Amino acid sequence: MAVLWSLKKKLKKNEDGYKLPTAHSKLSPKGRKSSLFSRSSHRKLGPWVLLLAVGALFWYMSSKAFDGGKEVIKKVAPPTKVDVLEDEAYYDFDFEDIDPQIVEKFDEGVQHYLITQFGDDVLTPEDGEIFEKEQQMLLASTVEKYDLSVFSGSSQGAENGEHVLLCVPLRDAEKVLPLMFKHLMNLTYPHELIDLAFLVSDCSEGDRTLDALISYSRQLQNGTLSQVFAEMDQATAEQVNKGNEKLYLKYMSPDYLKTVEQAFSPPFHENYDKPFRSVQVFQKDFGQMIGQGFSDRHAVKVQGIRRKFMGRARNWLTANALKPYHSWVYWRDADVELCPGSVIEDLMSKGYDVVVPNVWRPLPEFLSGEQPYDLNSWMESTEALQLAQNLDEDDVIVEGYAEYPTYRVHLAYIRDPTQDPNNIVDLDGVGGVSILAKAELFRRGIQFPAFTFENHAETEAFGKMARKMGYRVGGLPHYTLWHIYEPSDDDLREIANKERENRRG
Ligand SMILES: Nc1nc2c(ncn2[C@@H]2O[C@H](COP(=O)(O)OP(=O)(O)OP(=O)(O)O)[C@@H](O)[C@H]2O)c(=O)[nH]1
Numbered sequence: 272m273a274v275l276w277s278l279k280k281k282l283k284k285n286e287d288g289y290k291l292p293t294a295h296s297k298l299s300p301k302g303r304k305s306s307l308f309s310r311s312s313h314r315k316l317g318p319w320v321l322l323l324a325v326g327a328l329f330w331y332m333s334s335k336a337f338d339g340g341k342e343v344i345k346k347v348a349p350p351t352k353v354d355v356l357e358d359e360a361y362y363d364f365d366f367e368d369i370d371p372q373i374v375e376k377f378d379e380g381v382q383h384y385l386i387t388q389f390g391d392d393v394l395t396p397e398d399g400e401i402f403e404k405e406q407q408m409l410l411a412s413t414v415e416k417y418d419l420s421v422f423s424g425s426s427q428g429a430e431n432g433e434h435v436l437l438c439v440p441l442r443d444a445e446k447v448l449p450l451m452f453k454h455l456m457n458l459t460y461p462h463e464l465i466d467l468a469f470l471v472s473d474c475s476e477g478d479r480t481l482d483a484l485i486s487y488s489r490q491l492q493n494g495t496l497s498q499v500f501a502e503m504d505q506a507t508a509e510q511v512n513k514g515n516e517k518l519y520l521k522y523m524s525p526d527y528l529k530t531v532e533q534a535f536s537p538p539f540h541e542n543y544d545k546p547f548r549s550v551q552v553f554q555k556d557f558g559q560m561i562g563q564g565f566s567d568r569h570a571v572k573v574q575g576i577r578r579k580f581m582g583r584a585r586n587w588l589t590a591n592a593l594k595p596y597h598s599w600v601y602w603r604d605a606d607v608e609l610c611p612g613s614v615i616e617d618l619m620s621k622g623y624d625v626v627v628p629n630v631w632r633p634l635p636e637f638l639s640g641e642q643p644y645d646l647n648s649w650m651e652s653t654e655a656l657q658l659a660q661n662l663d664e665d666d667v668i669v670e671g672y673a674e675y676p677t678y679r680v681h682l683a684y685i686r687d688p689t690q691d692p693n694n695i696v697d698l699d700g701v702g703g704v705s706i707l708a709k710a711e712l713f714r715r716g717i718q719f720p721a722f723t724f725e726n727h728a729e730t731e732a733f734g735k736m737a738r739k740m741g742y743r744v745g746g747l748p749h750y751t752l753w754h755i756y757e758p759s760d761d762d763l764r765e766i767a768n769k770e771r772e773n774r775r776g
């Protein structure tokens with residue numbers, strides 16, 4: 272009974288609480304073998320899937336029994352097929368030499384009689400060898416050794432099999448999750464070398480970021496997320512045909528919209544659907560009360576507080592997710608619209624310890640069509656250093672505000688799309704939209720200050736701290752990521768005016 276209960280509890284915990292707009296049970300991974308037990312490298316998945324299947328049967332039978340025969344509404348059927356994870360990289364480092372079935376045997380009380388009652392050794396030499404091996408495995412089952420010098424990170428990480436921890440902070444992000452997941456699948460860095468880690472915090476009441484994230488993640492790891500999105504996109508296309516298109520899109524550059532459309536249309540790269548090494552979802556609230564739309568005359572002060580909350584969130588995420596075998600950490604915001612799939616390899620190839628791309632955003636054509644967006648990546652200036660000397664120790668300088676005339680060189684403003692995207696410049700502060708950093712920095716204690724460090728906080732202070740500890744921090748002025756455009760209230764009014772003018776002819 273206790274066993275039954277725990278199986279039931281396990282299944283309840285794994286139940287999907289988020290309704291994806293598709294029939295899950297019909298989805299099965301495309302183009303790859305689906306046998307679970309055919310290769311030795313799958314041996315670790317086999318027992319768990321078997322356990323899950325047996326558990327599902329028990330759960331189904333017991334729920335029938337306790338429901339007095341009433342039809343039980345199943346929210347989500349457990350996936351009928353699970354992807355075969357063939358690459359060794361899915362299994363290396365975490366107790367890699369251990370076969371859980373063998374180790375489990377000892378937990379279940381399997382005994383070995385070594386001698387007879389007359390004192391003879393009864394094990395045959397072959398059995399003795401197996402026993403010796405299994406006992407060694409048992410002794411090693413909770414002991415693992417890591418040589419950290421192996422995980423220092425090189426500019427050819429993919430070729431050298433280097434593992435990346437990919438961190439995404441999320442707040443009220445349900446709407447942008449499909450976009451974010453498409454970008455994750457589009458990454459050409461080997462998925463089996465990437466551990467995904469999400470931190471969801473301080474979401475508004477009714478927001479379903481966490482549930483949606485877990486549902487999408489399961490489909491991602493099952494190799495079926497692109498099919499879910501294909502169905503969702505089909506539904507969106509039908510809405511557009513009914514004339515429910517977002518009005519502002521009429522005012523965006525057709526070239527930009529075409530680039531976005533192409534970026535999310537097949538053919539995708541050959542490993543687009545490949546599961547990642549792992550997905551970890553963390554939830555932790557910090558009491559962040561400042562809403563995205565908040566703005567008053569203390570806006571500058573609010574920025575400092577907001578950045579410190581973000582710093583705390585980032586530090587919690589790295590502290591929980593960073594494993595000894597990670598060579599790199601890649602930070603990415605969820606609200607990026609356009610980004611090359613090779614971004615990790617591209618940033619890695621520069622031989623720097625911390626690298627960021629340029630970040631712009633598109634605008635309606637009546638507002639010049641585009642705009643430098645992330646002003647947090649910059650080179651320090653004498654003016655800003657002097658300014659800092661006259662500030663309170665706890666004051667946070669915020670870029671782009673008249674209160675802080677820093678005269679710094681911003682990465683965003685030195686972009687020239689006709690120039691070589693491989694060019695790199697040294698930076699002091701970095702923005703958080705897309706940061707690649709060697710994992711070593713975090714191991715040495717560099718973090719995203721949730722306090723004022725040299726009159727900065729969070730990612731800008733991270734850049735400064737990395738520089739101070741002797742690391743190379745760089746930015747690519749001509750390599751651009753595009754942040755999503757969300758029309759402001761002013762923009763929406765302007766669009767409404769234009770629509771009225773058009774109607775009047
Ligand atoms: N965990 C966590 N994530 C957050 C929080 N605030 C924002 N995020 C996430 O961090 C990323 C960047 O947040 P944004 O609000 O876009 O911040 P920004 O890009 O600096 O500013 P804008 O784009 O101008 O609003 C996104 O992935 C957000 O979902 C927070 O308080 N906690």
Ligand SMILES: [Mg+2]
Pocket residue numbers: 604606754
């Ligand atoms: Mg943003």
